[in-house]
Amino acid sequence: MLSVFISNRLRASKHQAGMIGFLSKSSTLGVMLGVAVLIVALSVINGFEQQLKTRLLSVVPHVAYQAPYDPISNWPDKVRLLEAQQGIVAAAPEISLTAMVQFRGELKAAQVKGVDFLSHHKVSDVGQFITDTSLSEMTDNDIILGRHIATELGLKRGDKVTLLVANSQAASPLAALKRLNFVLADVINMGGPIDRSLALVSVKRLQQAMGLSDDEVTGLRAKVEDVFSAHQVAMAAGRALPDLVYVNSWFRTQGSLYQDIQMVRTIVYLVVFLIIAVASFNIVSSMVMEVKEKQADIAILKTMGTRDSTIFATFAIQGVSYALIGALVGLFVGILLALNISDLFRAWIELDGDNPLQGVYFIEFLPSQLDWLDVISVLSITLVISVLSCLYPAWQAVKVDPARVLGG
Known part of the structure; x- marks a missing residue:
């Protein structure tokens, strides 16, 4: 208690209005800004990671098996075979191809996926981003387009659109495209690049267009329990399929995005903690100057019988208090x-009027998810750095010689 009392008196003294006061206030401000920036940055990174898991990975295939040559036959049995494999939650058929969406003479490229509307919800949460129509209500003549495709073509629900698909049955590569007519049932509104590329139609329509039988598809997709083990599960489950297929997982299509998020997290930790460290060690400068200013006071305290431990604790508490004030204010600002x-x-x-995320990232808004473990770790590490930065000036205060100071 004596150390706290002396520390408060020193902080309130007239000398704090000069250079020492400026240095201590600037170091406190530096800690505050560093803590606030770090919490905001980590929350945004957590938000991107959460959106990657709950938004993007809920729509893109966790695991995909694509037939390179001959189609996959008897797909219902293959689906049951995949669902029996360890780590796989559900599987469904799929036909993927690139086509052109035509409306009133305007054309727009799209990644068309032929899906089984009754079972597609087991492997994809795209239905969450379709507001007015349920996938189970879709018919073979319906199509669902990404919001940007529909907007750029000027489409509304109920409009008739044409899908131009390559004629894979023709002998000549210059054969005329097949024209498939659909009715726009709804749009996908995810707020990302999928809105600009994806189109969903009935797998039966694409089977007919490609000359496939009802039990033939060009691909299978599966949903896994743990998305971060998707590649291992894909390889293990793929061995159970008797067909020749290409094995793919989200790590190959979206893995670089996840790695970028983790790399940015590491860089943010490093850079901002260096900022906090610089601000904390600025406390050393102000404390060393204060020790020199207070040598006479320290000498008097020692002659009065004050222990070295009390002197050490007094200046250590004073230095830590600068950082603690900055850290707590920074926490409040950062959390807010x-x-x-x-x-x-x-x-x-x-x-x-300009969105810098549009067309660049997989979402077009800035997500944020506050993790209280990040808050605790930021506060803890800041306090550790602050304590370490106060040890040297506090030790210098203990080494003050009363006889030399008062005698001179």
């Missing part, structure tokens, strides 16, 4: 910004 950064970003876009 992290909880509202998505709304602030949306408001900024409305004012500026």
Whole structure:
């Protein structure tokens, strides 16, 4: 208690209004900004990782098996075979091809997927991003397009569109395209590149267009229990299939995105903690100057019988208090910004009119997920750095010689 009392008196003294006060306030401000920036940055990174798992990976195939030459026959049995493999939750048939969507003379390229509307929900959560129609209500004449495709073509629900598909049965590569007529049932609104490319139709229509029988498809997709073990599960389950297939997982299509998120997390940790470390070690400068300023006071305290441990604790507490104030204020500001950064970003876009995330990332908004473990770790590491930075000036205060200071 004596150390705390002396520390408070030293902080309130007139000398704190000079250079020492400026250095201590600037170091406190540096810690505050570093902590706030780190919490906001980590929350945004957590938000991107969460959106990757719950949004993008809920729609793109976890595991895909694509036939390179001959189609996969008797797909219902192959689906049951995959679902019996360890680590796989569900499987479904799929036909993937690139086609052109035509409406009133306008054309737009699309990645068309022929799916079984009754079972597709088992392997994909795309239905969550379709607002007005259920997949189970879709007919063979319906099509679902990405929002941007529909917007750029000027489509509305109920409009008739034409799908131009390559004629794979023709002997000549210059054969005329097949024209498949559909009715726009709904749009996919994910807020990312999938809105610009994906089209869903009935697998039966593509089977007919490609001359396949009802039990033949060009691919199978599976949903796995643990998305981070998808590649291992894909390889193990693929060995059970008797067909020649290419094995693919989301690690090959989206893995670089996940690795980029983790790399950015590491860089943010390193850079911002270096900022906090620099701000914390600025405390050393202000504390060393303060020890020199207070040598006479320290000498008097020693002659009065104050223990070295009390002197050490006094200056250590004073240095830590600078960082603690900055860390707590930074935590408050960082948490407040992290909880509202998505709304602030949306408001900024409305004012500026330009979205820097549009067409670049898999989402077009700024996500944020506050993790309290990050808050605790940031506060803990900041305090550790602060304590370490205060040891040297506190030790210098203990080494003050009363006889030399007062005698001179």
